[in-house]
Amino acid sequence: MITGHEDTISWHLTHSRLDHQASYGNAHENWRARLDTLIERLRGVLALDAARTDCEDIIALRDELAFHLVKTAHWWGVDLFPQVLLGLSRETLTAYARHHAGRSDTDETFLDLLTEPGRTIAGITPSALVLTRDDTTRHPILIGLDERRSFRFGWIAPEGMPLWGSQPHADFLSAWIAARVVASHWDIAGKDRPEWRFAREEHNLATIWHRRHFASYGDAELVQAYSRAQTQRAACRSAIGMVEMERIADDLAFRIARRASESGTTIRTLLLTLGTLPCVGRLSASIATRAREHVLTGKDPARRPALEHMLDSLVTD
Secondary structure, eight states: OOOGGGGSHHHHHHHOOOGGGOOTTOTTOOHHHHHHHHHHHHHHHHHHHHHOTTOHHHHHHHHHHHHHHHHHHHHTTOOOOHHHHHSOOHHHHHHHHHHHHTTOHHHHHHHHHHHSTTOOOTTTOSSEEEEEEEOSSSSOEEEEEETTSOEEEEEEOTTSSEEEOSOOBSSHHHHHHHHHHHHHTTSSSOTTHHHHHHHHHHHHHHHHHHHTTTOOOOHHHHHHHHHHHHHHHHHOOSHHHHHHHHHHHHHHHHHHHHHHHHHTSOHHHHHHTTOOOTTHHHHHHHHHHHHHHHHHHHSOGGGHHHHHHHHHTSOOO
8 A cells, every 4th residue: 555645635636647647549558557556546545535525636636546447447458346446336436437537528428438338429430439549550540449348440531530440359459459460461561460460369368367457366376377477478479469478477476476475474485385386496586576577567656665675575585
């Protein structure tokens, strides 16, 4: 948890307004850091809100964080459990998000599509709400959200209207990669085609991990999951697939390190208690390295000093 000066209203109003920092169109972003930051800041703001319900600024910040938490989870295909994570019902979280979304027609339409499947998108486009535009290909790529909460990619038709692909996608990156697969065929040499085909296959495997980002594991399951993630990472043949699996492995490694810290033991001893594991020394060193990488790249910046101290304080053999 965030502690100290980060628990004050003035600190949150200065440091937790993340609206301008949300780069949803960045396909390479490590969304874990944003998700962790949103959850931690919203926890802090909820505590302040409970103590100071008359503070309009903190209520507005609460609603802003709630909206971006809902949007980020759907954008990257993560199952969100607000009751477990925040002590809020899904309905309450959505109500907070709706208060913020009402300030923007695009945000309001986006939230309507998430919470009311089948809703039409009157006045926006015939079939999808345009979310991002990527101008780095020969023909600019559009990513949109349709009436069934699915992401689609498309292009601008000659008459100026979006032309959407027929295939729905469960998350933003799936649609973005699928667009890149199509765009790779515009290059006669086709040098990028294998890269994007592999990226599509490997992202499909990574989405299983992404959806279960908040799943809980027993000690043995956690170590087994880390080993599986490392095996998948070693088999990746695309840059995106390798980065995704590295980040998954980093997250699992951090959980193992935190489990050891909570037990007052070492990573190596924790591994030894689970039975015969090959190369325990090498495995524990790998976990320690990846856990530190996760703190640097996948956690709320305000929490990093405390988490780095936790890793530094791990008992060593």
